[in-house]
Amino acid sequence: MNAPTTELPVVVIGAGPAGLAAAAHLVDQDIEPLVLETGVRAGAAVREWAHVRLFSTWGELVDPAAEKLLTLTGWTRPDPAAHPSGGDWADLYLQPLADALGERVRTGATVTGVSRAGRDRIVDADREQQPFVVHITCADGREERLLARAVIDASGTWATPSPAGGSGLPALGEKAAADRITYRVPDLKEPAVRARYAGRRTAVIGSGASAFTALAHLADLATAADGAGTKGVWVLRRGISGSTFGGGEADQLPARGALGLAAEAAVEEGHADAVTGFRTEAVERADDGRLILVGEDGRRLDPVDEVIVLTGFRPDLTFLDELRLGLDERLQAPAGLAPLIDPNQHSCGTVPPHGHRELSHPEPGVYLVGMKSYGRAPTFLAMTGYEQVRSVAAALAGDLDAADRVELTLPETGVCGGAGLFDAPDTQEGDGCCVPTPQLVQLGAPAAAGAVTGEAPAGGCCSS
Incomplete structure (x- = not known):
């Protein structure tokens, strides 16, 4: 210069x-x-x-x-x-x-x-x-x-958060439904925010730490005196495998492992249902103002009051x-x-x-x-x-x-997602399997127990 x-x-x-x-x-x-x-x-x-x-x-x-x-x-x-x-x-x-x-x-x-x-x-x-x-x-x-x-x-x-649309573009109708969609983990300690989700049905789209956090917070709200009727719908683009909830007690980052365990507890205890293999194509408005998520395969989910998009x-x-x-x-x-x-x-x-x-x-x-x-x-x-x-x-x-000169030595597991809000893939390419037919699963039910414990159901492997 x-x-x-x-x-x-x-x-x-x-x-x-x-x-x-x-x-x-x-x-x-x-x-x-x-x-x-x-x-x-x-x-x-x-x-x-x-x-x-x-x-x-x-x-x-x-x-x-x-x-x-x-x-x-x-x-x-x-x-x-x-x-x-x-x-x-x-x-x-x-x-x-x-x-x-x-x-x-x-x-x-x-x-x-x-x-x-x-x-x-x-x-x-x-x-x-x-x-x-x-x-x-x-x-x-x-x-x-x-x-x-x-x-x-x-x-x-x-x-610049990523949209709900499975193609990387906003889903059809996503922008028009902005009044009921957020791209952040809501602070449920704030009275106005808490009132928005209490007693309501909320879809959480995403599979990383952000989604874990949102599911855990919604489960806590569901068990509170002012949160009766609060229900989560966890929308995943992939299936459920043994790594879906992270490392749990084996995680070398205890706080991260605890978060995954809290999310797992939320679905096992029935505070959230999981929809697997669902890629959002459109967001439609029901007659009562609630939102209907439509998948690329034509499936339509039951109406939800709110949507939390946590896709990175x-x-x-x-x-x-x-x-x-x-x-x-x-x-x-x-x-x-x-x-x-x-x-x-x-x-x-x-x-x-x-x-x-x-x-x-x-x-x-x-x-x-x-x-x-x-x-x-x-x-x-x-x-x-x-x-x-x-x-x-x-x-x-x-x-x-x-x-x-390299002046940094990282722990073996690293320190992921500095903010605790950045999604991390729960499988790497070639690992984990998707369920053969995407379906609604209540994870506390016997039919899904194998998926929760890591026993992959029959079917070919697929990308996230």
């Missing part, structure tokens, strides 16, 4: 765990960061699931460079063995870290476009010598353009459209990273540590990190994100030896 460009800051998009850690590592490398956060406070996305407890412990959720910066302020690290909620993580770590970074963090600043100054994505001439130009919209509606020496996109995927997340790439990105055609992750995180081959514990080389693009100086780097892959690790930004910061500082 030429001298004027190196004097510019590195723009970091998103003041979440990965973005703030990136800023801390840049400061540690004597590089000035500028963090742009669309929310009014740091960790805005995390705060939206403040009521959910993480699988990970505090010991796995604090970045080393961030802790170094926080220690200068007198910050005390929480108990490393404790499991915080999303709200704890935001209030006790992310906000203090943003405060320590001071004016390097701008809130209420939404990035709407990134390009090279004076160069759209077509132009080759002198391209790499030009700084990046970052277009932002402020909370008051003003527009600004900032120059940057590099751009680190840590904006995550929280704002996907990256928003629209504001990066003028940059030359090298993305995997399936996962929408950096091409060098995609083979390492393919959910058909890897679980969270088998993804190797990686850094700037796997995260690089044909456009030098731009990096997607954190959840966004995984595209549509679900098994992200908080610690992996911290290693990513350490490597990227070292590379931007010109220390390629440090950037290429």
Whole structure:
């Protein structure tokens, strides 16, 4: 880079765990960061699931460079063995870290476009010598353009949940039924939210940790004095196998195992029925206003009052459209990273540590990190994100030896779904079997006992 460009800051998009850690590592490398956060406070996305407890412990959720910066302020690290909620993580770590970074963090600043100054994505001439130009919209509606020496996109995927439709597109009628559909695990401690689900029939679409959480919460509501009549309908695109509920008591992450056991108890005790092999094609409105889910095979489920769609997340790439990105055609992750995180081959514990080389693009100086780097892959690790930004910061500082050095040892099972809300596939390609004919199963009934205990019914294997 030429001298004027190196004097510019590195723009970091998103003041979440990965973005703030990136800023801390840049400061540690004597590089000035500028963090742009669309929310009014740091960790805005995390705060939206403040009521959910993480699988990970505090010991796995604090970045080393961030802790170094926080220690200068007198910050005390929480108990490393404790499991915080999303709200704890935001209030006790992310906000203090943003405060320590001071004016390097701008809130209420939404990035709407990134390009090279004076160069759209077509132009080759002198391209790499030009700084990046970052277009932002402020909370008051003003527009600004900032120059940057590099751009680190840590904006995550929280704002773009996947739809209910089994094809990856919204189901027919899904948008029109938005008043009865949510794409988040509801906080049933909030009175208004609780009243929305109490005594009602709710479909939960999804097969990962999010669905486990929602099923467990609905079961708790069903047993409460104000929740009589609450019923869940668990809609799975695959069948039920021995791995459907995770590792249970054998899980090396006890909090994750307990969540799977709670979901299993919910269906065994009759608080939820399971519909297997169901891919949603349409959402229709019944005469009484309730919703009817219609499958690709023509099946119509009984009406439900509410639908909770928990089918994963996907990256928003629209504001990066003028940059030359090298993305995997399936996962929408950096091409060098995609083979390492393919959910058909890897679980969270088998993804190797990686850094700037796997995260690089044909456009030098731009990096997607954190959840966004995984595209549509679900098994992200908080610690992996911290290693990513350490490597990227070292590379931007010109220390390629440090950037290429692996400084992370993961537990064998990994620390999946940092927020406790990101779906993970419960089978890998070639594992588990689907029931031969998709059907409604009450898991507490004798006919389904084999499926719950892991005895796969007869039938061929199929993808999720």
